[in-house]
Amino acid sequence: MSSGQPLSETVVLAEGNVEPLLRLRGVGKSFGPVQALTDVDLTVPLGQVTALAGDNGAGKSVLIKTVAGIHPPDAGQIYWQGNPVHIRSPRDAAALGIETVYQDLALCDNLDIVQNMFLGRERLRRGLLDEDSMEKAAKDTLLSLSVTTVRSIRQPVASLSGGQRQAVAVAKAALWTSKLVIMDEPTAALGVAATGMVLDLVRHLAAQGVAVLVISHNLNDVFAVADRLAILHLGHMVAEGPASDFDRQIVVDFMTTGRSSRRSGDGLVDGVGRSGG
Amino acid sequence: MSQHDVEVPGNADDTSPAPQVRAEALDSAGVHDQHAAAPGRTPLDAAVVAAPEVVSNSFGEYVRAWAKRVRSGESGVLPVLGGLVAIIVIFQVQEPVFLSAGNLINLLVQGAVFMLLGMGEVFALLLGEIDLSIGYVAGVGAVIVAAVVAYPHSWPWWAGIAAGLAATTAIGALQGALITRLHLPSFVVTLAGLLGWEGVMIFIVDSSGSGSGGTIRISNNILNDVVNGNMSPIAGWILMALVVGLFASFTVFRDSRRRAGGLVTPPVGAMLLKIIIVAAAGIVLVVLANTNRGVLVPLRGVPWVVPLLLGVLGLWSFLLGRTRYGRYVYAIGGNPEAARRAGVNLTRIRTVAFALSGLTAGLAGIVYESRLGSISINIDGGTLVLYAVAAAVIGGTSLFGGRGKPLHAVLGGLVIAVIYNGLGLLGVGAATEYIATALVLLAAVTVDAVARRGRTLGTS
Ligand SMILES: Nc1ncnc2c1ncn2[C@@H]1O[C@H](COP(=O)(O)OP(=O)(O)O)[C@@H](O)[C@H]1O
Numbered sequence: 170m171s172s173g174q175p176l177s178e179t180v181v182l183a184e185g186n187v188e189p190l191l192r193l194r195g196v197g198k199s200f201g202p203v204q205a206l207t208d209v210d211l212t213v214p215l216g217q218v219t220a221l222a223g224d225n226g227a228g229k230s231v232l233i234k235t236v237a238g239i240h241p242p243d244a245g246q247i248y249w250q251g252n253p254v255h256i257r258s259p260r261d262a263a264a265l266g267i268e269t270v271y272q273d274l275a276l277c278d279n280l281d282i283v284q285n286m287f288l289g290r291e292r293l294r295r296g297l298l299d300e301d302s303m304e305k306a307a308k309d310t311l312l313s314l315s316v317t318t319v320r321s322i323r324q325p326v327a328s329l330s331g332g333q334r335q336a337v338a339v340a341k342a343a344l345w346t347s348k349l350v351i352m353d354e355p356t357a358a359l360g361v362a363a364t365g366m367v368l369d370l371v372r373h374l375a376a377q378g379v380a381v382l383v384i385s386h387n388l389n390d391v392f393a394v395a396d397r398l399a400i401l402h403l404g405h406m407v408a409e410g411p412a413s414d415f416d417r418q419i420v421v422d423f424m425t426t427g428r429s430s431r432r433s434g435d436g437l438v439d440g441v442g443r444s445g446g
Numbered sequence: 447m448s449q450h451d452v453e454v455p456g457n458a459d460d461t462s463p464a465p466q467v468r469a470e471a472l473d474s475a476g477v478h479d480q481h482a483a484a485p486g487r488t489p490l491d492a493a494v495v496a497a498p499e500v501v502s503n504s505f506g507e508y509v510r511a512w513a514k515r516v517r518s519g520e521s522g523v524l525p526v527l528g529g530l531v532a533i534i535v536i537f538q539v540q541e542p543v544f545l546s547a548g549n550l551i552n553l554l555v556q557g558a559v560f561m562l563l564g565m566g567e568v569f570a571l572l573l574g575e576i577d578l579s580i581g582y583v584a585g586v587g588a589v590i591v592a593a594v595v596a597y598p599h600s601w602p603w604w605a606g607i608a609a610g611l612a613a614t615t616a617i618g619a620l621q622g623a624l625i626t627r628l629h630l631p632s633f634v635v636t637l638a639g640l641l642g643w644e645g646v647m648i649f650i651v652d653s654s655g656s657g658s659g660g661t662i663r664i665s666n667n668i669l670n671d672v673v674n675g676n677m678s679p680i681a682g683w684i685l686m687a688l689v690v691g692l693f694a695s696f697t698v699f700r701d702s703r704r705r706a707g708g709l710v711t712p713p714v715g716a717m718l719l720k721i722i723i724v725a726a727a728g729i730v731l732v733v734l735a736n737t738n739r740g741v742l743v744p745l746r747g748v749p750w751v752v753p754l755l756l757g758v759l760g761l762w763s764f765l766l767g768r769t770r771y772g773r774y775v776y777a778i779g780g781n782p783e784a785a786r787r788a789g790v791n792l793t794r795i796r797t798v799a800f801a802l803s804g805l806t807a808g809l810a811g812i813v814y815e816s817r818l819g820s821i822s823i824n825i826d827g828g829t830l831v832l833y834a835v836a837a838a839v840i841g842g843t844s845l846f847g848g849r850g851k852p853l854h855a856v857l858g859g860l861v862i863a864v865i866y867n868g869l870g871l872l873g874v875g876a877a878t879e880y881i882a883t884a885l886v887l888l889a890a891v892t893v894d895a896v897a898r899r900g901r902t903l904g905t906s
C-alpha cells in the first residue's frame with residue numbers, strides 16, 4: 170500500500186543536514202492521570218536499526234503506538250521525511266509506509282496465517298476475496314524469511330507455537346514494502362534459535378534500506394543489532410545516540426535510574442538527567 | 447506546536463485490558479517455544495487443530511487429521527450430524543410414523559423458523575455479541591406484513607414484505623448503533639429489545655385496524671404459500687439438480703485451480719465425499735417431498751420454504767466466507783483490537799451485522815405467520831430467541847465469538863425441530879420438550895467451552 174518511491178529517499182535541509190525518516194519533537198501522551206510520555210524527542214534514520222530500551226512501564230509501547238496511529242500524541246509533533254504529519258489511525262501509518270509488529274502480536278486466533286497476514290488489506294478480484302493470490306504471496310514471503318516450520322499456511326493461528334506466531338507477525342510486516350518497521354519486544358517470548366532468526370531478519374531489513382525501530386530490554390539483543398540507541402525512563406527520553414557511544418553499564422544506569430555518572434562520547438548527552446528533576 | 451488531533455478515532459472500541467492478557471499468554475507460551483520451533487518436528491505432533499483439508503495430502507491422512515481434530519474439540523459439523531442421526535434413530539424406534547415422508551417434511555417446515563432465526567443470531571455470535579431481541583423483532587416484522595396486506599390497508603403482498611423487512615432491518619441497525627456508538631453491552635440493549643419490541647408489536651396490531659382479538663389473519667395466497675405451498679414435483683427435481691450441480695462444479699473448479707497453482711487443497715477423495723453427501727441429501731429430500739403425503743387429497747412437492755432457506759443460507763455463507771465484510775466479522779470476533787489496528791472500521795461492521803440479524807429475523811417472522819395462516823400477539827418471542835441461540839450453538843457456532851457458519855444454524859435448527867416434532871409425536875407434553883431441548887443446548891455449550899479450552903491449551 171506504500172508508494173513505490175526508492176527507500177533511500179531523504180530530504181536535505183537548507184543547512185545541509187540530512188533529515189531523518191522519522192523525527193519526534195516534544196511528544197507527550199497521558200491516559201487520564203497517567204502521564205505515559207513527557208516531552209519525548211526521537212530520531213529514526215533510514216537504513217539503520219534504532220533500539221528503544223527502557224525498563225518495564227517506561228512508555229516504550231506507548232511511544233511506538235503514537236507513531237503507529239493507535240494512540241495519537243496529545244502534545245508535540247511527528248515529522249516524516251521532514252514534514253509534520255498527523256498519524257490518526259493505523260491506516261494513516263500504513264499509508265506512510267509504517268509497519269508495526271506489536272508486543273501482543275495482534276493476531277486473530279481464529280483466522281489462518283494468510284488471513285492474518287492480509288488483515289485489513291485483503292486483495293480483491295471482482296469484488297471478492299482473492300484467496301489464491303493472497304495465499305501465494307504469503308507463502309513466498311514466509312519462504313523468503315525461511316519460516317518453514319509451519320505445517321500449512323491455512324492453519325489457524327491458534328494452532329501455532331509462540332515462536333511461529335512471532336514469525337507470522339514479522340512476516341506480516343515484511344509482506345508490505347515499507348519504509349519503517351517497528352517491532353515491540355520481538356524476541357521476548359522466543360527461544361534461542363527463534364531469537365537468532367528474528368535478529369537476522371532485523372539486520373536484513375535494515376540492509377535493504379528500511380528504517381527499523383526495535384524495542385527491547387534484552388541488552389544482548391540491543392547490542393547485537395542496534396546502530397542507534399534511545400533510552401526511555403518513566404516516560405522521559407534520557408539518552409539517545411549511536412550505539413558505539415554506549416556500553417552495557419551505561420545503558421543499565423540509564424534504564425534503571427534515568428542518569429549515568431559515566432559518559433562515553435559526546436553524542437550521548439542529549440536529554441541526560443532530564444527525568445531527574 | 448500542539449497537536450489538534452488528540453481524539454483517537456474508534457478508540458472507544460479499544461478494549462485495553464485484553465492486549466495485556468494476551469501478552470501474558472504469549473510469555474507463558476514462550477516457555478515451550480524451543481520444542482515447537484525445533485527442526486524436524488512437525489507441528490502436527492504438537493496438538494494441531496487445523497482443518498483436515500489444510501494439513502493432509504491423501505485421503506487417509508485427511509481422515510486421520512479429522513479424527514485428531516474431533517478429539518481436540520475442534521470438530522465442525524460432525525457432532526451435530528452424529529447427534530442428529532442418534533436422535534432420529536431413537537424416535538424412529540419409539541414411533542414408526544417419525545420417518546414417514548409426511549412427518550419429515552412437516553418437521554422441516556417446523557424447523558424453518560428456528561433455522562432462519564439461528565442464521566440471524568450467527569451474525570451476533572460471530573462478533574462475540576448476542577441478540578436477544580430477534581424473536582420479537584420477527585414478531586414486529588410479521589405483524590407489519592400482515593397488517594398492511596390485510597383489509598383495510600390492502601397493500602400488495604410484495605409491498606407488505608418490503609415494509610416488514612425494512613422495519614426489522616432498521617430495528618437491528620438501531621440496536622447495533624446503540625451497542626457500538628454508545629458502547630452499551632449487546633446483552634442489555636437486546637434484552638430491552640426483547641421487552642420493548644413485544645410492546646411495539648401489540649401496539650401495531652391494536653392500532654392497525656386489521657386484526658381482531660389480537661390476531662391478524664393472512665388472506666393473501668402468496669404469503670400463505672411461502673410455507674404451505676409446494677413446488678411441482680418436476681420443479682423440485684430441477685431445483686435440486688441446479689443446486690447440487692452448481693455446488694459440485696464450483697467445488698471441482700476451485701479445487702482443481704488451487705491444486706494446479708500449488709495451493710492448499712483438500713484431497714480429491716474428501717472433495718468427492720462432500721459432493722456425494724450434498725447430492726444424496728438433495729435426492730432424499732426431493733424423493734420425500736414428492737411422495738404423496740396428503741390424507742384426503744393428494745399433497746406432494748418441495749415446500750417453497752426450502753428454496754427460501756437455501757437462498758438465505760447461500761447468501762449469508764457467501765457474504766461471510768467470500769467478502770471483505772465477512773472476513774472482518776470473523777476478525778472482530780477473534781481479536782477486536784487486532785482488527786482495529788488493521789484499520790477495520792469496527793463500528794460499521796458491527797452495526798451492519800446487527801442490521802443483517804434483524805433482516806433475517808424479519809424473514810423468519812414471515813415464515814412463522816405463513817405457516818400458521820395468521821399472526822397473533824401471543825407469539826412467544828422469548829422462547830423463539832432461545833431456540834435461535836440454541837440452533838446456532840448446537841450446530842457448532844461458538845458463543846465466544848469468531849467461530850461459526852450459517853450452516854451451523856440450519857443443522858442446529860434441524861436438531862431442535864427433530865426433538866420438538868419427535869417428542870410431540872410421542873405425546874410427552876411441553877414439560878419434557880423444554881427439558882430435552884435445554885439438555886441438548888447444555889451439551890452443545892459444553893462442547894463449545896471444552897473445545898475453547900482445548901484451543902487455548904493448544905497454543906502453549
Ligand atoms: N491504554 C492505556 N491506558 C492507560 N494507561 C496505559 C495504557 N497503555 C499504557 N499505559 C501506561 O503507560 C505506562 C507505559 O506503558 P508501556 O508503554 O506499555 O510500558 P513499556 O515500556 O513496558 O512498554 C504504564 O504506566 C502503563 O500502565
Ligand SMILES: [Mg+2]
Nearest residue numbers: 229230272353
Ligand atoms: Mg511494552
